[in-house]
Amino acid sequence: MTSSSSSHCNVFLSFRGTDTRKNFISHLYQALVDRGITTFKDDETITIGKPFPQEILTAIQNSIFAIITISKNFASSMWCLIELQSIMKLQNRKQYVIVPIFYGVKPSDLRDEEGDFLKQLKEGNISSFVEEVPKWKAALKNVSTLQGCNPTNL
Template sequence: MHYLLQDMGRAIIMGKATGVANERIYDVFLSFRGEDCRAKFISHLYTSLQNAGIYVFRDDDEIQRGDQISFSLLEAIGKSKISIVVLSSNYANSRWCLLELESIMESCRSSGLVVIPVFYEVDPSEVRHQTGKFGEVFENLISRVPVERKVNWKTALLEIGGTAGVVIINSR
């Protein structure tokens, strides 16, 4: 499975290398909910991409002490060629993950950021329609946010849930 992501990343980077402007300094920006998949999946994905020579931004490696997390992450999204969004069952329970996703999808629409969703232990239709456990945690979170933010997050989840990606269910 990691080889599939490596090959996809290489193909996209090679195809975009000639026309990339806007000071793109990262090949890949990883978006994920740490408690769900950092040790079991993200560490392996990150290592595989790095071993393939792909320069990856991962929040626990690239943010310098004293940086404002929000500015650093938003800047990194804008300076990336690709974003791999690892959607797990608790991803939608994080205000920060959803703000990040909102920014990623906006960059996809406005500046051509390539977005590759990885549905990690969650069905893509649950993300798209905000149902199941994914939908439950999302509803719990959005009950405490302004209406405009809810609409933006629902739109971002609908878009990414409808994007072809990698589905990983019952992983070891």
């Protein structure tokens, strides 16, 4: 279930639900909606083992703006990594805007091969997707180079 139809939305919110859904994301979403901005936000946690919802990929494709909230456990979620990879593929699309928000992490954490953030790619369910891990690492490194913001500075 989503807060907005995937057929058309201005903004796609990508985030790790367990880290940010009930605090930062709920406030960000409400602020966008209050300003009349059509926003896609996954309202329910995605069950492990279920196929990645096509509705989410469609929403990414149909949006013109992506806000990626990268939090401490972002890289432990295959769904977050799939969203990120899909969003970053659109980076060169004319008039597609990507804004990373570094929530409790620094951009350099996404590039630190020995750091705790990237170690998540070697643990749990993520490590079993051997062919995808290098693509996800590349997407994380790419997004870390974009101009973003830190909520503590807002």
